[in-house]
Amino acid sequence: MLTKIMAQNSIVEVKGLVKRFPMGSSGFFTALKGIDLTVSEGEFMGLVGPSGSGKTTFLNIIGTLDKPSEGRVDVLEKDVGSLTSKQAAQLRKEEMGFIFQSFNLLPVYTVFENVEFPLLLLNKSAGERKKRVMETLEWLGLTSKVDSRPAQLSGGECQRVAIARAMVKRPKLVLADEPTANLDAENSHNILRTMLKLNEGLKTCFIFATHDEKVISYLQRIVHLEDGRIAKDMKVRSSGTL
């Protein structure tokens, strides 16, 4: 019964994941070597490990940007290995948000338009777009910056806009690759507190790829990757206990 409930609540299920990349004329480099992992709805977890441990590769596969060489990865009940590129794009468009290290905001668009962009892809009406964008910007304390352009914002503000863009469609899953790498300590903590607030308020699952101690200190669950394998999988705190 417990197994069934967990399976129903799981958002990512990984079984025997192997990922190989061709290297040289005939060889392969194996980045992930048999990963088993289940991530449940509303988790705030991180893939932690040194460079080359396979964090980003794992995040790519969960984000349907890449496919497993072996094993099975189900994300939001979809088998990543069997998705067409169109289906994968659809899944990303509807259910996932991405946060990048270098923000990747569109420089000619205002804050409002940057945040609105994913909703345009979802063909939402103008009224709904405006309502959702303003609501999201309010969560992130950016309502005073609605008409600003990225060049007029600080790094921390830019990353908050990027979070707003990821959150505006209320995704079930947000993938963040080193989201604090370009931020100072104060901004990093602000951003992490914001993401945690969103996680707790909206039950959105956050998966980080990071080796930043500041990020690690906010995680509920830490999955240590070493040489393509899970070395440790630790639940370090419960939701709402920070």
Next chain:
Amino acid sequence: MRDRSRSLLPVIVVTLGVMITVFMHAYLSGVLGESLEKTADFSEGHVKVETKAYADNLSQLPNDLALVGVDTLVKSLERLYPEYNWVRRIDFGGLLDVPDSAGNTKMQGAVMGKGLDLLQSDDEATRMGLKKLLVKGRFPSKAGEVLVSDELLEKLHLRPGDRVTLISSTMFGEMAIYNFTVAGSLHFGINLLDRGMMIVDIHDVQMALNMEDASGAVLGFFKNNLYNDKHAVATKTDFNKRYKNDGDKFAPVMSSLSENGLMGFSYTFVKNIAGFIILIFIFAMSIVLWNAGLISGLRRYGEFGLRMAIGEEKSEIYRSLIGEAALIGIIGTITGTILGLSVSWLMQEYGINMESIMKSSSLMISDTLRAQITPTTWFIGLVPGIISTVIGAALSGIGIYKRQTANLFKELQN
């Protein structure tokens, strides 16, 4: 539209390209077309009948090889091919002698002469626009009156009303001496003609050169004055079949404007110039825009990556890239066409005076270069302006498909 490097700059590039194309087309149509038209009106006609021997020795103005029995020939041509106006022409060379009051030679100058119908109808004068070229005096109104180029008039210190004597040779090789009265002077605007030209009524030339019922050539002009190459070639073929006489070098032979030596080349060139320009423009603009597209594509790599990560499909991004290019192409083409037509119109109306440069030219080119806006000029920029822009974007956008989605995170970190 707010990203000027994505919108304004490409629009400017397309606008300039289209403007240059439109202007080039109008300019070449004007310069070559006018030259062709003038040559057709002046010496070649839309079709031309002459003897084979005359055609072979044309540069010598060999009136001894001229057509004879021309009245019958013209009647026959008028009956067989009524869609043409048929006219007689005689070209000749000689000396123009200006006598003093005692009748002795005061001055002499070499002349090229053209005999055409000046007195029986206005058709030839209208066709060649002679009345508009009149500088001094008046148009001939009776036999024995001639027009000379104004430069020659000045050189020989002549005035309208002065008597001059043409010294040339008759059709039979004898010396021809014939007196004329200068009725007026003309400025052709073509250096070759302005240097020493006289225009004489055809009947006077026939009298002077002993060429009764003969002429160097009979020219046919379409009655609507528009050259139709297909029809001209068909007429020529039909005529030459009727008058086939391989052994007789004095038998009349017809040629069309498009087949007439250098004129043929010019005609083909003018006819195909639009195609040439479009091809060159497509090629050049494609390279320019391809490069611009590549640079812009590289610059937009982050944006494309982000859009893919957010969930936009590669095909959607590619389509939007093509859509943007088409929009830029349409805007640039319309703007470029308007600008190109404006510049062309100015050059059509006012022209550029090249008189000093053309002084030694022996080409039948007007010394005022003018553009000519034709129906093609209006839309010549449309196709290449849009196509090349879209091709450039399409080529540069192929990179989107080659991109590994799996590398997005890595790329977007940089």
